[in-house]
Amino acid sequence: MNDRELMDETRRVFERYHVRPGFEPSFREIDRTSTPSNHAAAGRRVRTRAARGLALVVLGSLLASAFIWLQAPTGTAPSVFASWQRVPTAPDPSLLGWALQNCPITGAQRTYPTALVLQDQRGKAAFFVFAQGNDFSTCLGADPQGRGGMSKSGGSFTHPGDPIEWSGGIQSWGPPDQSWIDVVGRAPGATGVEIIRTDGVVVEASVSSPLFAAWWPGRAWITEIRELGANGEVLASLRSFPPAQWSP
Amino acid sequence: MEVAKSKGQPDEFAAFYAAAIDPTYRAVLLVTRHQARAEDAVHEAFARAYEHWDDVRIHPVPVAWVIRVALNVHRSSWRIWQRETSDPPEIAMVDELPIDAMLLRAVWRLPRRQRQVVALRVLLDLSSAQTAETLGMSTGAVGSHLHRALAALRASLVATGYQETQT
Numbered sequence: 001m002n003d004r005e006l007m008d009e010t011r012r013v014f015e016r017y018h019v020r021p022g023f024e025p026s027f028r029e030i031d032r033t034s035t036p037s038n039h040a041a042a043g044r045r046v047r048t049r050a051a052r053g054l055a056l057v058v059l060g061s062l063l064a065s066a067f068i069w070l071q072a073p074t075g076t077a078p079s080v081f082a083s084w085q086r087v088p089t090a091p092d093p094s095l096l097g098w099a100l101q102n103c104p105i106t107g108a109q110r111t112y113p114t115a116l117v118l119q120d121q122r123g124k125a126a127f128f129v130f131a132q133g134n135d136f137s138t139c140l141g142a143d144p145q146g147r148g149g150m151s152k153s154g155g156s157f158t159h160p161g162d163p164i165e166w167s168g169g170i171q172s173w174g175p176p177d178q179s180w181i182d183v184v185g186r187a188p189g190a191t192g193v194e195i196i197r198t199d200g201v202v203v204e205a206s207v208s209s210p211l212f213a214a215w216w217p218g219r220a221w222i223t224e225i226r227e228l229g230a231n232g233e234v235l236a237s238l239r240s241f242p243p244a245q246w247s248p
Numbered sequence: 249m250e251v252a253k254s255k256g257q258p259d260e261f262a263a264f265y266a267a268a269i270d271p272t273y274r275a276v277l278l279v280t281r282h283q284a285r286a287e288d289a290v291h292e293a294f295a296r297a298y299e300h301w302d303d304v305r306i307h308p309v310p311v312a313w314v315i316r317v318a319l320n321v322h323r324s325s326w327r328i329w330q331r332e333t334s335d336p337p338e339i340a341m342v343d344e345l346p347i348d349a350m351l352l353r354a355v356w357r358l359p360r361r362q363r364q365v366v367a368l369r370v371l372l373d374l375s376s377a378q379t380a381e382t383l384g385m386s387t388g389a390v391g392s393h394l395h396r397a398l399a400a401l402r403a404s405l406v407a408t409g410y411q412e413t414q415t
Binding site: 001003006007009010011013014015016017018019 | 269270273274277278287290291337339341347348351352355366369370371373398401402405
C-alpha cells in the first residue's frame with residue numbers, strides 16, 4: 001500500500017464519525033426586552049443578537065464540557081431527591097459547613113475558586129457554587145449525615161459580554177433514577193432567573209448577581225432561561241439549547 | 249429569519265457548514281481523542297465562523313480558518329484531567345473491512361504531532377503549507393511528521409498481520 005492509498009484508507013475509515021444530530025445552527029435569537037433602565041444595553045445587544053444567538057447555543061455545550069466529574073458518592077439518595085423543591089428552600093447551615101469542608105477542589109493542576117457564592121438549597125440537598133473572576137467550581141451535596149454523597153466539578157465563563165451565559169449537564173450518582181441536572185450561569189443585572197424545563201416546570205434559580213444556579217432530579221432538560229428584573233419583568237430570554245449531555 | 253437580513257449569505261454559510269462540519273469534526277476528534285471535546289470545539293469554531301462569516305467566506309481555505317479556531321478552543325479550555333480515550337469510538341459499519349479497526353486504532357495511537365498532521369493533511373486534505381500555518385510549524389516538519397506517521401501506520405498494519413493476509 002503506497003502513501004496515497006494509505007491516506008485514502010485513513011480518510012475512509014474515519015468517515016464513520018459524524019457530529020451527533022441536534023447541533024445544527026438554529027440562528028435563534030436572544031429576546032431582549034428593552035426597559036428604561038437598560039435601554040442602552042438593550043440597543044447594543046439588539047445589534048449583535050443574531051450572531052450571539054448561535055454563539056450561545058454552542059456556548060452551553062462548550063461550558064458543559066468544562067464540568068469534570070471528580071468524585072462519586074458512597075451511597076444513594078432517592079430520599080434526598082424526593083425532597084426537592086422548584087423554589088429554593090432555606091439554606092441548611094449544617095450542609096453549608098460540610099460543603100466548605102468538602103467541596104473545594106484540591107490537588108488539581110490549577111487553583112479553583114474557594115469563595116462560596118451560592119447555596120442552591122432544595123430540600124435535603126444543595127448545589128454550591130464557588131467563584132472567582134471567570135472561574136467557578138460547583139458541588140452538589142446531600143444529606144451528609146445520612147445517605148447521599150457529593151460531586152464536584154469546575155469550569156469557566158468565557159463570554160463575559162453575553163447577557164446570559166450558562167453551563168449545565170446531566171450528572172448521576174449511579175443508576176438513571178439518581179441522575180440530576182445542574183445549571184450554573186451568569187446573567188449580569190438579573191434580580192431573578194427562571195429556568196423552564198422541557199416538562200413545563202418552572203424552576204426558580206438561586207441568584208447572587210451576576211451568578212445564578214439551580215439543579216433538579218431527573219433528566220428534564222432546559223427549554224428557556226429567563227433573566228428577570230426587579231419587578232419580575234423579563235429582561236432577557238434564552239431559548240435555544242443543545243441537547244442535554246452527560247458531564248464528562 | 250433575521251439572519252437572512254443581517255448576514256446576507258445564510259445559504260452560503262449553511263452550505264459551508266453542511267459540507268465541512270463532519271470532516272472538521274473528524275480532524276478535531278483525532279487531535280483531541282475525545283468525542284465531547286471535539287464536538288464542543290467544532291461547534292464553537294463554527295459559531296465563530298458564523299459570526300465572522302464576512303471574513304471567513306473570503307478566506308482562501310475557510311475550513312482551515314475553522315480548524316485553527318477549533319484547535320485553539322480546545323487548547324484554551326482548561327481541564328482538571330486530560331482524559332483522552334485510548335481507543336477510537338466504536339462505531340461499527342456494515343461494510344467493515346478487516347483493515348478498518350486496525351487502521352483506526354493505529355491512527356488513534358500516533359503521537360500527538362503526527363495525529364495533528366494526519367488530521368489536517370489527510371482527513372481535511374489541507375496542503376502542507378496550510379497545515380504548517382495552522383499548526384505553527386514548518387512545511388518541512390509537516391512532511392516529516394506525515395512521513396513518520398505513514399511509516400508507523402504501515403508498520404502497525406504489518407505487525408497485526410494485515411499485509412500478510414492481503415498478499
